Amino acid sequence: MTANLSPSLWRRWRGLLITLAAALLLPFVVGLLEGQPPTAVLANSAGVSKFVQGLAIEVFIFALYALSYDLIFGITGLLSFGHAMFFAVGAYLTGALIKSFGLPLWQTLIWVTFASVLQALLFSVVLPRVKGITFALVTLGMASVFHLMIMSRELGEFTGADVGLQGMIKPDFLNPATERLRLYYVALALLVTMYYLFKRFVDSPTGRVCVAIRENEGRALMLGYNTFRFKLAALLLSSFAAALAGALYAIYQPIISPHIASLGFTVTALLIILIGGVGTLQGALVGALVYRLLDFGLRRYMGESASFVNGLIYVLIVIFLPYGIVGTWRMKSLQLRQGWAKIGDAIPWKPNDGAAR
Amino acid sequence: MSSDVIFEAVNLRKQFGALAAVDGVSIQVRRGSLHAIIGPNGAGKTTLFNLMSGNLKPTSGRVLFNGRDITREPVHRTIHFGIGRSFQITNIFPSLTVFENIRLAAQALGRDNFKFWRSATHFTRYEARTWEVIEQVGLTARAHTAARTLPHGDQRKLELGVILAPDPEVLMLDEPTAGMASEQVPELIALIQQIQKTGDKTIMLVEHNMNVVMNVSDTITVMHMGKVLAEGAPAAIAANPAVQTAYLGGLYTLSF
16 A cells, blocks of 8 residues: 555656646746856846746736636536636735735735635625526626726726726835746745645545535535535635735736726636636646637737637637546546556456556 | 334425425334335325425424424434435436545535545545445445446445435435336345344335335335325235225235
8 A cells, every 4th residue: 555655646746746847947948948048047137038937927827816716616616707806806905005005015915815705705695595607697796896896987096997007016026027037936836835725625525525516516415514614615715816816916917907807807717727627726727828828829920810710729629628638638548547457357467556446 | 102203294284386295294203113105106205205304394394303393404404413315316426436425425424524634535434434335235346436327226326325324313215216127126125124124224215116115114104195195004004995096096916
């Protein structure tokens, strides 16, 4: 049993560890490819590496945001159309508190955490009363109210209304212009930490019940689970992650655009996990990478027709990879393994490697 | 005498619009007995089950468990009182494995449901219980199969395993053999009898298979049009002329 443990642990985590190593080395590798010495990369001098770091930070923000949506939609089965609010509250609160109230970043983050709890509680109020598409519409309503508030002239002093929140003084040690490499690693560390936390949550007794709720809530109730509490737990964790992603967005982007509070931005989260694979967690990471790079690449090389081609690619992905990239990959590799196991059973001298159970 | 009754419905009534699906039913289930509910389709058997298990709230009347009024308790409390309920239409977690279906049932009554920082595999007592139940219902070879891909008979066994896992005092089985191939039925019935005898359980059973009902029951309640038509031991029920006309229609002949 113990001898079995370490290889299977390695097998379980190797993909992520390799990805993590690649992400850690990325700024320097890109720098070297351009002929920039590591010292120049460390000094945040302008170049391809700095540009790629910026793009990667955006991918990390999208990944964290989509991850938070996967927890409530993909894992727990709650269809929310108001998820953009979870993100936008984090972003706008960070922007407004730093810009208009001059709070330091750490105090701002405490307020963001507090707000993330409040908004999860707000969504949970309607949970026992509405299910399925009705929950989606009620959450859409709540998020729309928030969107209107941000766009309103009355709050424009703090939110910048329809032009967006601009002119926030970035915290010195995370300034995206002068300290981008550090911001890159902070964003990476945040994403990795939250991903690990989510993974732990999904594997825990609590997370297993969330999956059961997605599968058959009536049965979960009959088993004796007060399903409301588990949905609330998922909402809280999801809201916290989304608000942190929003705070990161506020720190990185020069303008906090009001579109991040719109329905379109919720659909972005949905799209990312559809591309990557709903309910897989990893799918959020893969999906965010594909989503951001496709958008960037197409805009750069196709100009006007970018969004058309973009849409076409998404349609093709949904048709040919109905379980997303990660979901389809997992299913195919499982089928392959089962296939090999069957062949192995037919061979009388099969090696005793424990693969065929 | 009253402590002999574990589960009781008092004058239960459920109105769906103009229809009284259950119309003033009182029923006393004795501890350790196998109590069958029979009746033609639409007699209100499943509605009675839904009322007693808390899936539906009655229009009037009370449900007592060990003398305690549980009528208005939320449905997720039912199993905490010691009442497990299976469904006529298989009601499982389709894309989870057999093992995980039962493990979730075993975990439910523990105090570890919100230990979200620990892996579920850490809690070995639930896994041990799961293997016990899987063996009991005879699904060991299928433990790692997704529930939806099981043959129907195995899904019925899984449904039984799911309510056995938390070890309830009372098992409410709503047509446990529904849709099963007839050669599989005796195996499942033997299992249910064994659970009742060795586990000292009380079982409430809705069943259409008359041979089964006549052979295994201690008490039979016959329902018709939402009301109790007759109640008694199998032999008395089979000989009851009102039951013969209303339900058995003279087609059924006793065969011991």
